[in-house]
Amino acid sequence: MKNILKIMISGALCLSLASCSDFLDRPVLGQENLDTYFQTEEECLKQVAGCYQALFFEDWWQIQAPYVGFDMATDDLWMGNTTQSQSDWMRMAHYGNPKADGPLSNFWQYRYKGILRCNIVINNVPDAPIV
Known part of the structure; x- marks a missing residue:
């Protein structure tokens, strides 16, 4: 029994030491x-x-939705269309806290992704080898 355990441990050590480094x-x-x-224009x-x-x-719709949503947070606009489920916008219209994965968080998420893309352009295009 002890010999089998020693053989298994030594076999596992041999296999772990013989792994391919180029795989990683x-x-x-x-x-x-x-x-x-x-590299190109x-x-x-x-x-x-x-x-x-x-x-x-x-x-x-995404062009107008944020502006409508921001107006709903003031007294300038009231959220209508109560026959369909607009729960995220309804919570905002009633001054609640919409859930984090709704369209309001998507608005800011995509704006910051756009800022990241612009920063990548600003940092890399001036150094590009184009005429």
């Missing part, structure tokens, strides 16, 4: 690398277009 050092496929991305223009895309992250 493989390049990431399917993702862009910021160190090598800004097309790549720079794509990143700038991504900055504008962050302004309007969904359909046309």
Whole structure:
């Protein structure tokens, strides 16, 4: 019994020491690398277009929804449409705290993602090797 245990432990040690180190050092496929991305004018223009895309992250309703929502938080506007479920907007209209994963948090989340994209452009495009 002791011999079997010793053999199993020594076998496990041998297998763990004989692992492949290059398995962990493989390049990431399917993702862009910021160190090598800004090499052509097309790549720079794509990143700038991504900055504008962050302004309007969904359909046309997202352009007006935040402004309507912010007006609902004042006495200028009242939330209508009580026949459908608009629970996030209704809580805001009644001065409540909407849940964190609703459309109001998405508004700020996408705005800050847009700021991140703009900062990436500002930091990398001036150093790009384009004419």
